[in-house]
Amino acid sequence: MINPSNAPTSRFLHDVGLQPGMRVLDIGCATGLLTRELAGMVGTNGSLTGVDSNEERLAEAKNQPAEPEQADINYENVDLSENLPDWEPFDAITGRRILMYLPDAVETVRRLVNFLKPGGMMIFQEHSPMGTPFSAHPIPQHGQAHDWLWRMIKAEGGTTTMGLDLPRVFEKTKLEVDHYRAEAIMLGSASGQGIEDLANFLVERVVEVGVADRETMQPDTLADRLAEERLQASPIGWDMAYLISGTRSH
Numbered sequence: 100m101i102n103p104s105n106a107p108t109s110r111f112l113h114d115v116g117l118q119p120g121m122r123v124l125d126i127g128c129a130t131g132l133l134t135r136e137l138a139g140m141v142g143t144n145g146s147l148t149g150v151d152s153n154e155e156r157l158a159e160a161k162n163q164p165a166e167p168e169q170a171d172i173n174y175e176n177v178d179l180s181e182n183l184p185d186w187e188p189f190d191a192i193t194g195r196r197i198l199m200y201l202p203d204a205v206e207t208v209r210r211l212v213n214f215l216k217p218g219g220m221m222i223f224q225e226h227s228p229m230g231t232p233f234s235a236h237p238i239p240q241h242g243q244a245h246d247w248l249w250r251m252i253k254a255e256g257g258t259t260t261m262g263l264d265l266p267r268v269f270e271k272t273k274l275e276v277d278h279y280r281a282e283a284i285m286l287g288s289a290s291g292q293g294i295e296d297l298a299n300f301l302v303e304r305v306v307e308v309g310v311a312d313r314e315t316m317q318p319d320t321l322a323d324r325l326a327e328e329r330l331q332a333s334p335i336g337w338d339m340a341y342l343i344s345g346t347r348s349h
């Protein structure tokens with residue numbers, strides 16, 4: 100699935116100075132989408148460790164073919180709420196949509212800070228639904244889908260304020276904020292922007308957590324209804340990606 104909300108990550112990683120040769124830890128790596136991108140950025144002289152607590156997602160990550168110009172990736176099953184392994188220090192620790200799923204993000208980040216080399220960077224991308232979706236035109240279909248999505252995330256135990264909480268997390272964990280920005284994820288009228296895929300995966304999970312039933316969601320027509328609305332109302336501000344980087348303060 101192409102998630103339109105992932106587009107800002109590589110821009111931010113470049114801007115904050117992620118470089119070839121770095122040793123990077125990617126937390127909450129899931130199937131390794133960001134991890135592989137990082138492995139390409141640090142190149143063959145760098146190294147990547149990807150950690151997640153979901154064995155199935157890790158197995159999928161391990162099954163992905165390696166690119167010739169990318170760093171070796173070592174995947175480990177780690178529960179970030181438990182004791183962390185005895186890692187050698189990293190040049191950068193990254194994570195995308197992981198802090199929002201941790202019961203105590205501040206405590207996890209506080210422990211992770213100890214695994215940064217002096218001058219090492221902590222880099223996260225998180226999201227929050229406040230202020231989205233928006234358009235100059237009425238968007239009831241996108242408004243409804245957005246509401247289902249975020250109620251589902253909340254029902255699954257996710258924190259909906261994490262994008263906006265990031266500077267406070269850094270402050271509490273003695274990290275100096277170097278960069279903090281938000282990027283709006285704008286949907287145009289063309290198809291193939293990830294939102295149709297989202298509509299498909301959304302239905303199963305929304306129904307499973309009891310946020311809405313199939314009759315209400317009408318899965319057979321959901322993607323088409325969203326596409327049709329985008330023809331009338333695009334551009335639509337669908338999501339906001341919040342990105343932060345910082346270094347350890349002494």
Ligand SMILES: C[S@@+](CC[C@H](N)C(=O)[O-])C[C@H]1O[C@@H](n2cnc3c(N)ncnc32)[C@H](O)[C@@H]1O
Nearest residue numbers: 127129132133151152153178179180195196200
């Ligand atoms: C939204 S996914 C992350 C997506 C991934 N970072 C990417 O950009 O493709 C959230 C991941 O966090 C993992 N996760 C949740 N709680 C965790 C924990 N306590 N320890 C380790 N991983 C955890 C889940 O298993 C899931 O794979």
